[in-house]
Structure formats: C-alpha cells, structure tokens
Amino acid sequence: MSQSVVLDKEAAPAAGGRLRGHPWLTLLTVAVGVMMVALDGTVVAIANPAIAKDLNASPSDIQWVTSGYLLALAVFLITAGKIGDRFGHKTTFLVGAVGFAATSAAIGFAGSIQQVILFRVLQGLFGALLQPAALGLLRGAFPTDKLNMAIGIWGGVIGASTAAGPIVGGLLVEHVNWESVFYINVPVGLIALVLGLLVLKDVRAENAAKSFDIPGIVLLSGAMFMLVWGIIKAPSWGWGDPLTLLFLGGALLALVFFAVWQKYAKEPLIPLSLFRSVPLSAGTLLMVLMAFAFFGGIFFVTFYLQNVHGMAPVDAGVHLLPMTGMMIVGAPVAGFLIGKVGPRIPIVGGMLLTTAAMIGMSTLDIHSGNGVMSLWFLLMGLGLSPVMVGATDVIVGNAPLELSGVAGGLQQAAMQVGGSLGTAVLGAVMASKVTSELPGKWQAVTGGPLPAGEQGELLKQGAQLGIAPQAGDLGPAATPEFARGVADAVHSSFVSGMGVAFVVAAVVALAAAGLGLLTRRGVNETGPSVHI
Known part of the structure; x- marks a missing residue:
C-alpha cells in the first residue's frame, strides 16, 4: 500500500521525548490500527464455514462476505488516499479505525447473511481509509534515513498479523463463536483511537486536490459491482441469460465511460497518463492476475x-x-x-x-x-x-x-x-x-x-x-x-x-x-x- 506526502526532508521530526509526533510511538499507533485490517483478511476465511452453517448461507452469499469487503477496499483505496491528502492523514486514520471497529461489532450482532455482507462492505470502506493514512503518518513522523527501517517493521507487523489470522480465527471459532472473530476488533480499534489522539501529529500533502472525481468514483464502483454480481449470479441465472448479459454488458459500458471521463476530469480518480508506461501497465495487470x-x-x-x-x-x-x-x-x-x-x-x-x-x-x-x-x-x-x-x-x-x-x-x-x-x-x-x-x-x-x-x-x-x-x-x-x-x-x-x-x-x-x-x-x- 502506498501514499505519498509532499514534505520537506527537514520537516520530519527527530526522535525525542515529546509524546505527540514521536516517531516510534507513531509507528506503534499506526501498526495497531492497520493490524486490524491485516488480521481481518485471514481470520474471516477461517470463520466462513461457521458463518455459512449458522446463517444458512448459500455459496454465493459466503463469496460476498469476502468479495464485498475486497471490492469496497478496491474501489475506495485511491479516493481514500486523496481524502487523507485533503483533510489530513491523522483525521482520516482515526475515522478509519473507529469505523472499522464499529462495523466489526455490527457484523457480530448481525442476524442474517445479508446484514453480514452489508457491514462487511462498510468495513472495507473504513479499512481503505486506514491504510494510505497510516503510511502518510509514518512519512511525516520519521526522518528520511530512518523511514525504511520503520516501514520494514510496519510491514513485518502486517505479515505477522496475516499469518496469525488463521490461528486466532481458529481458536475463536472453535472455543467461542464466529461472532468473536469480529468483536476482537473493537478493543483493538479503541486502543488505536486513544493512542492516535495522544500521539499522532497531523500530516497532509502540499498542493492537495481541492475537488474529488465523484463521477469517476460512481462509474468505477458501478462497473465493479455489476461485473462481480453478474459473475456470481451467472451459475444460477445461466451465462446466456439476459440478466447476466445485462450486468456484464453494463459493467463494460461503465468502464468505457469511466475511461473517457478520466480524460476530462479536473482531478481524475486514476490519471490515464500513468498507463503510457508499459512496465507500469504490465505490473498493474500482473497484480490483478496474481x-x-x-x-x-x-x-x-x-x-x-x-x-x-x-x-x-x-x-x-x-x-x-x-x-x-x-x-x-x-x-x-x-x-x-x-x-x-x-x-x-x-x-x-x-x-x-x-x-x-x-x-x-x-x-x-x-x-x-x-x-x-x-x-x-x-x-x-x-x-x-x-x-x-x-x-x-x-x-x-x-x-x-x-x-x-x-x-x-x-x-x-x-x-x-x-x-x-x-x-x-x-x-x-x-x-x-x-x-x-x-x-x-x-x-x-x-x-x-x-x-x-x-x-x-x-x-x-x-x-x-x-x-x-x-x-x-x-x-x-x-x-x-x-x-x-x-x-x-x-x-x-x-x-x-x-x-x-x-x-x-x-x-x-x-x-x-x-x-x-x-x-x-x-x-x-x-x-x-x-x-x-
């Protein structure tokens, strides 16, 4: 995950005794927040069978527990980075942490698979706010010569959380219930909030965008929704069914409109000039296929x-x-x-x-x-x-x-x-x-x-x-x-x-x-x- 912030190299504070803006305490704070997102990705995979059994969910419903979350993250990540630039990474991070914890609690209280899916989508939106803001905050807290070390440790925390997810999820599902997999995010989110209020120093980019590409966001979100929904429903509708073709065709049309709009938008969601680079385009498609x-x-x-x-x-x-x-x-x-x-x-x-x-x-x-x-x-x-x-x-x-x-x-x-x-x-x-x-x-x-x-x-x-x-x-x-x-x-x-x-x-x-x-x-x- 990446989020650039344009700062003078001398602007990053050196490690000192001050609580607010202290580099290593900032690292601890953002690591606690992003740990929820990393842990959640693998914890839920272990809980899916229990969710399916308890809520009588169909295979396509269970796919949406994963797909809805991933899709919300995917659609909102770039916009979330721009929100951090515009309104400050501290505020964005705190909103993301509180929202992620709150939607996690809502999932645990959900009484139907439809409610689980709805709150998982909202959880993905708040998770998207957390990730770019965390890197922006690290960028502002650490001097250049210490930044790589901080990012390495932060990446290690994410990796360890991802690896621990199946174990933590397995223990909770087996000895408590599947709802506890989501409840665990509530205390973690509260810790991130308290630390954030005490420790984080606000960081925002110079020359931040003053407007958002709302039509671009709507077009891309609509295209991805229609594409994934059409693919999931195709086995039951039939691949040649008019409804399936309507959704898949609508997704293609929305993507075409999105690409055209990006050429004229004042602050495009994804500047098409990026794709003039063959290696960059190949790398992006490589990530999709991987x-x-x-x-x-x-x-x-x-x-x-x-x-x-x-x-x-x-x-x-x-x-x-x-x-x-x-x-x-x-x-x-x-x-x-x-x-x-x-x-x-x-x-x-x-x-x-x-x-x-x-x-x-x-x-x-x-x-x-x-x-x-x-x-x-x-x-x-x-x-x-x-x-x-x-x-x-x-x-x-x-x-x-x-x-x-x-x-x-x-x-x-x-x-x-x-x-x-x-x-x-x-x-x-x-x-x-x-x-x-x-x-x-x-x-x-x-x-x-x-x-x-x-x-x-x-x-x-x-x-x-x-x-x-x-x-x-x-x-x-x-x-x-x-x-x-x-x-x-x-x-x-x-x-x-x-x-x-x-x-x-x-x-x-x-x-x-x-x-x-x-x-x-x-x-x-x-x-x-x-x-x-």
Whole structure:
C-alpha cells in the first residue's frame, strides 16, 4: 500500500521525548490500527464455514462476505488516499479505525447473511481509509534515513498479523463463536483511537486536490459491482441469460465511460497518463492476475480442510502456516534479490512457482495427506513473495513523482479487484463442476437419482462447500456405511470442482508469468516514497 506526502526532508521530526509526533510511538499507533485490517483478511476465511452453517448461507452469499469487503477496499483505496491528502492523514486514520471497529461489532450482532455482507462492505470502506493514512503518518513522523527501517517493521507487523489470522480465527471459532472473530476488533480499534489522539501529529500533502472525481468514483464502483454480481449470479441465472448479459454488458459500458471521463476530469480518480508506461501497465495487470489466482484459489482451501478433512478451525489455521510463514520469510529475500538483479527474474520465477503450486493443488483428493498439502502451500507462499514485492516496485517506480501516491493506491486496488474477481469467477467454475458431478456420484452410491426440488438444491449447495448430509438427514434406514458413501460422493464432487478451479488459477498464474517479462526497474526517481 502506498501514499505519498509532499514534505520537506527537514520537516520530519527527530526522535525525542515529546509524546505527540514521536516517531516510534507513531509507528506503534499506526501498526495497531492497520493490524486490524491485516488480521481481518485471514481470520474471516477461517470463520466462513461457521458463518455459512449458522446463517444458512448459500455459496454465493459466503463469496460476498469476502468479495464485498475486497471490492469496497478496491474501489475506495485511491479516493481514500486523496481524502487523507485533503483533510489530513491523522483525521482520516482515526475515522478509519473507529469505523472499522464499529462495523466489526455490527457484523457480530448481525442476524442474517445479508446484514453480514452489508457491514462487511462498510468495513472495507473504513479499512481503505486506514491504510494510505497510516503510511502518510509514518512519512511525516520519521526522518528520511530512518523511514525504511520503520516501514520494514510496519510491514513485518502486517505479515505477522496475516499469518496469525488463521490461528486466532481458529481458536475463536472453535472455543467461542464466529461472532468473536469480529468483536476482537473493537478493543483493538479503541486502543488505536486513544493512542492516535495522544500521539499522532497531523500530516497532509502540499498542493492537495481541492475537488474529488465523484463521477469517476460512481462509474468505477458501478462497473465493479455489476461485473462481480453478474459473475456470481451467472451459475444460477445461466451465462446466456439476459440478466447476466445485462450486468456484464453494463459493467463494460461503465468502464468505457469511466475511461473517457478520466480524460476530462479536473482531478481524475486514476490519471490515464500513468498507463503510457508499459512496465507500469504490465505490473498493474500482473497484480490483478496474481490476486485472481491466489485469492480465488485459496477461498476453497478452508472449506476443503474443515469440511472434507474434518479439521477443527484452529487445525485448519495451523495447516495454512507454511504458506503465510513462507510469505513473511520470502518478502525480505525477494527484496534483496530485486535490488541485485531487478524485478523481472524474481517476478517470472515467482509466478512459475505459483503456477506449479496451483497445478499441485489441483491434484489433491479427499484422502491427500498433510505432507502433500503442506508442500503445495509452502511452494505457493514462496512463489507469491517476489511477485508482491516486485510488482509494487514496478508500479510505483515507473510512475512520475507527482503520481507516486496514486500509483501505490492503484497497486493495492488492482490486488483487491483481482481477489474479488478471482473469488467470483473460480466460485462459478467450481459450482458448475460440482453441479455436473454430484448426480452421477450420488447415483453410484444410492442407486437412485439425486432428490428433486428443494432437497436436491440444498444438497448441491452443500456440496459446493464440501458439506455432506448427516446420517440423521438420510432417513432412519440409513446405515453408517451408507452415510459414509454419501459423504464420499459429496466430498469427491467438491474436490473435482476445486481441482478444476485450481487448473484455471494455474493458467491465469502462467499468463501472469508472461506479463512479468514486460516489467523492469523503475525509471523515475520517486524520492523517499514508501510502499508495501
């Protein structure tokens, strides 16, 4: 994430005894605030199966718990950076922290999946306010020679929070309830608020924009909503259905209008001049494809671990540690390599490793052992590290100095949009495969067709999440052996769908590796700009 602030190098205060504006206390404050956002991303993935069961949510509803949050982040990140420049990063950060904590509490009190989705979208908007403001505050608090150290520590906190998410989420879901996953943000948000009021010194950019591109925000938000909604609903509506075509066509039309408007807007949301740089354009699309493959593929893994392998939530979190841990370890190594040889080789190599991991994940079945799963998780984490670091360097480094903050916001927005689209598209692929596989596997076990009507539809929806019916749901005559056979039929249908989804993700990852050949080290001197 990146947000530039235009300050004199001498303006940053030196570390001293004063509380307000103290560099290291500022780092502590913003780390506490942004930790909520980082933790939330992986905690919720572990809670999704419990949310689906408790609120009787369909697979597409659960996708929106993730997609709605990611989409709100993606659409609002660049605007949030401009809000910080205009009204001050301290105020923006405090509003983001309070809003994130408040919407987290609202999610815990929600009584329906629709309310959860609504508050998750609002949570994403407040999370978007937090991230660029945090970097702006660090930029103003630290002298230039200490800034990189501060950003490294801040990035480490985010990485550790991301890795801890599955463990924390697993413990809370298993020993308390899924609502506690969201309630935990309330005390963290209050700590960030108190520290912020006591410690933070306001920072705002010179020559900040005096107006906002409201039409651009509306057009881009509308385009992304129609695109993701159309993709999610396509399996139930049909890909050739007029409603599906209306939403997808409307998204394309809104994107065209958005691009045209950006040429004439006084303060465009995304200046199109950025894309005159081939490496920058390639880096942005690379981030979209990488996030598409990663977030879209990993969405199914928690359901696979919990519903197919029967793991408790905390065990599922532990099984994801090889991936998240390798991403933390791999990031500084990737930074060192990129500094020595440039971004192209590490990015291409990383995406090829990710492609191999995706292909490996597509071979998992209902009896795959822990060692095989850990190998593919580890390889995925190792492959993604140089891509995330390198693509950020390419995007921000190839942007003009005056647009480096916008470029950093574009990098994060590309990742969030890619993740949202990946979850939607691969979810649709998964649903289609499971729906076609389940009837045949059901008949092979039961000797009869899949039940018609509502019961059959519920079985299909459960299979798309890897949930097999319990023995008691199969009638009083059902034997344990019969129940196990039905469970195997449902689980193998789920795994078949997951395998196809990972094959598609592997193809997308391979395309991203090809795009990596177009990247190069930044050609514009961005000064002390910082980004994560």
